[in-house]
Amino acid sequence: MVERVVFFVSDQTGVTAETLGHSLITQFAGQNFRQTTLPFIDTEDKAREAVRVIDATAANGAPHPIVFSTIVQPNLRKIVKESVGLHLDIFDAFLESLADELGAAPEYLSGRAHGVSDIDAYMKRIEATNFALANDDGGVSRNYDVADVILVGVSRSGKTPTCLYLALQYGVYAANYPLTEDELETGTLPDFLLEHKHKLFGLTIEPERLRDIRRERRPHGHYSTTQQIRFELRESEKIFRRYGIPNVNTTSFSIEEIASRILDSTGVERRVRP
Amino acid sequence: MVERVVFFVSDQTGVTAETLGHSLITQFAGQNFRQTTLPFIDTEDKAREAVRVIDATAANGAPHPIVFSTIVQPNLRKIVKESVGLHLDIFDAFLESLADELGAAPEYLSGRAHGVSDIDAYMKRIEATNFALANDDGGVSRNYDVADVILVGVSRSGKTPTCLYLALQYGVYAANYPLTEDELETGTLPDFLLEHKHKLFGLTIEPERLRDIRRERRPHGHYSTTQQIRFELRESEKIFRRYGIPNVNTTSFSIEEIASRILDSTGVERRVRP
Numbered sequence: 001m002v003e004r005v006v007f008f009v010s011d012q013t014g015v016t017a018e019t020l021g022h023s024l025i026t027q028f029a030g031q032n033f034r035q036t037t038l039p040f041i042d043t044e045d046k047a048r049e050a051v052r053v054i055d056a057t058a059a060n061g062a063p064h065p066i067v068f069s070t071i072v073q074p075n076l077r078k079i080v081k082e083s084v085g086l087h088l089d090i091f092d093a094f095l096e097s098l099a100d101e102l103g104a105a106p107e108y109l110s111g112r113a114h115g116v117s118d119i120d121a122y123m124k125r126i127e128a129t130n131f132a133l134a135n136d137d138g139g140v141s142r143n144y145d146v147a148d149v150i151l152v153g154v155s156r157s158g159k160t161p162t163c164l165y166l167a168l169q170y171g172v173y174a175a176n177y178p179l180t181e182d183e184l185e186t187g188t189l190p191d192f193l194l195e196h197k198h199k200l201f202g203l204t205i206e207p208e209r210l211r212d213i214r215r216e217r218r219p220h221g222h223y224s225t226t227q228q229i230r231f232e233l234r235e236s237e238k239i240f241r242r243y244g245i246p247n248v249n250t251t252s253f254s255i256e257e258i259a260s261r262i263l264d265s266t267g268v269e270r271r272v273r274p
Numbered sequence: 275m276v277e278r279v280v281f282f283v284s285d286q287t288g289v290t291a292e293t294l295g296h297s298l299i300t301q302f303a304g305q306n307f308r309q310t311t312l313p314f315i316d317t318e319d320k321a322r323e324a325v326r327v328i329d330a331t332a333a334n335g336a337p338h339p340i341v342f343s344t345i346v347q348p349n350l351r352k353i354v355k356e357s358v359g360l361h362l363d364i365f366d367a368f369l370e371s372l373a374d375e376l377g378a379a380p381e382y383l384s385g386r387a388h389g390v391s392d393i394d395a396y397m398k399r400i401e402a403t404n405f406a407l408a409n410d411d412g413g414v415s416r417n418y419d420v421a422d423v424i425l426v427g428v429s430r431s432g433k434t435p436t437c438l439y440l441a442l443q444y445g446v447y448a449a450n451y452p453l454t455e456d457e458l459e460t461g462t463l464p465d466f467l468l469e470h471k472h473k474l475f476g477l478t479i480e481p482e483r484l485r486d487i488r489r490e491r492r493p494h495g496h497y498s499t500t501q502q503i504r505f506e507l508r509e510s511e512k513i514f515r516r517y518g519i520p521n522v523n524t525t526s527f528s529i530e531e532i533a534s535r536i537l538d539s540t541g542v543e544r545r546v547r548p
Contacts, residue, residue: 004376013534015443016297020364022547023290023344024372027365027380035547039534066375070297086375090294091301093367098298101340101360102278106301122528123490129435130491133410161403164438168529169289216397217404254396255442260287260313273296273309 001032005057009050009069009080011110014039020090021068041071042110047079054083072110121171121272128167128271135175136160144175144196148268151176152193153203154232155223156213158250158258162203165255166262171271184235189243201262202240202247207233209251275306279331283324283343283354285384288313294364295342315345316384321353328357346384395445395546402441402545409449410434418449418470422542425450426467427477428506429497430487432524432532436477439529440536445545458509463517475536476514476521481507483525
């Protein structure tokens with residue numbers, strides 16, 4: 001299958017162009033894409049260099065590249081669009097109709113979305129990340145009073161990455177507590193968790209998938225046996241039912257999906273937005 | 275200032291719609307936006323319910339809402355577009371020209387971007403997150419052989435959130451090592467770091483900003499004094515110069531920007547893409 005080069009070109013980090021482009025190209029599963037990000041294209045010289053890089057990929061009869069871009073300045077966008085390839089730029093597509101609807105002129109300032117403009121949001125994300133780390137894995141802090149949500153589930157059900165993602169992406173204060181033999185054998189949760197029962201959210205997962213994940217970490221031993229895993233999951237799900245804890249099966253979900261489902265289900269407010 | 279409601283509507287998590295919309299609305303700084311995400315709009319019933327929610331915000335003469343959406347299924351998109359407001363949808367805007375360029379029909383499958391389709395990418399991000407946690411703050415593991423990059427800098431210069439972001443977003447293996455009295459007073463780095471000198475990347479920050487960040491954590495004491503902070507930053511920058519370690523001043527950058535600048539400067543490959 002012939003390779004199709006995809007560029008994500010941005011006057012800033014390229015995160016928006018990457019996210020946008022990824023949503024679109026994943027609709028074409030049969031294609032062979034090679035992805036390249038060209039960030040910080042914020043001068044005319046850099047824009048011309050980007051054009052050279054893009055044009056080079058189409059030499060010798062290779063198919064035209066796809067260029068997803070987020071370039072605020074019209075003069076830089078114009079230069080980048082001189083390269084070969086299909087150009088899809090969100091400011092080109094949407095900025096004018098948005099300005100019309102708002103009855104306001106855009107500021108054409110690059111770096112607004114992920115930049116210096118919001119130090120307050122930066123601090124909130126950092127503080128939320130520190131919170132997640134201090135309250136990871138039942139951690140020493142147990143500042144459950146200020147937690148927005150407390151994830152519970154067996155080891156490797158996805159609690160830690162989900163908490164970190166909620167913190168970094170949304171500034172949400174997410175703690176997590178692992179269900180271990182103590183809870184699983186008695187079928188009860190400790191009082192310091194039950195005091196915050198309305199903040200609890202459970203993660204569960206299919207046994208086969210959890211076995212794969214655990215074996216990646218510890219190939220041998222009790223921890224990764226099918227029998228142990230089935231026991232833990234069955235008992236953890238009983239606990240969710242017993243206390244009426246909302247929960248999600250993470251088996252086929254990405255970290256983004258698990259996080260979105262938690263926010264959607266609990267109604268926890270995003271403190272910042274990406 | 276009259277409030278303008280902004281919706282991010284998606285058949286999946288809403289992350290793409292949020293990212294896209296945020297890039298656009300931040301170009302209009304003077305406006306008063308209230309942002310709401312409606313994720314998992316993946317049936318006709320849910321689409322009709324979304325229309326009711328959107329229409330309700332425009333009752334009583336309130337200005338029309340702005341609706342950023344990423345809805346793959348044309349029938350669901352059609353329903354959502356029946357609501358009042360300005361509708362900006364990336365599939366509407368870009369899918370057809372992309373299909374033309376690729377000479378292929380889109381699959382119209384929702385959930386491709388952040389979903390079940392890529393368990394391998396999920397595992398890579400989890401493993402990278404585990405690596406970042408095990409190698410945080412000079413951590414016990416010091417698996418620097420498999421690190422893609424090792425961030426160095428003084429306490430609270432932004433190392434930990436940047437490593438976690440690189441892991442979660444891109445599956446990059448990022449370790450970090452804090453420069454403490456040992457290194458700062460001797461001006462030398464330990465051998466176990468110098469063995470991987472080509473992987474080192476420095477973070478620095480303005481003294482005033484670092485003071486604010488440290489005082490948030492510990493309002494009093496040596497750690498947060500201007501004198502101590504100036505000493506640490508001056509000596510850490512000397513170390514960067516002495517060993518030729520590329521570095522970035524994080525003062526006015528978001529986590530996304532710091533991460534992008536590191537990838538751009540080091541040439542470290544993204545193992546997965548958002």
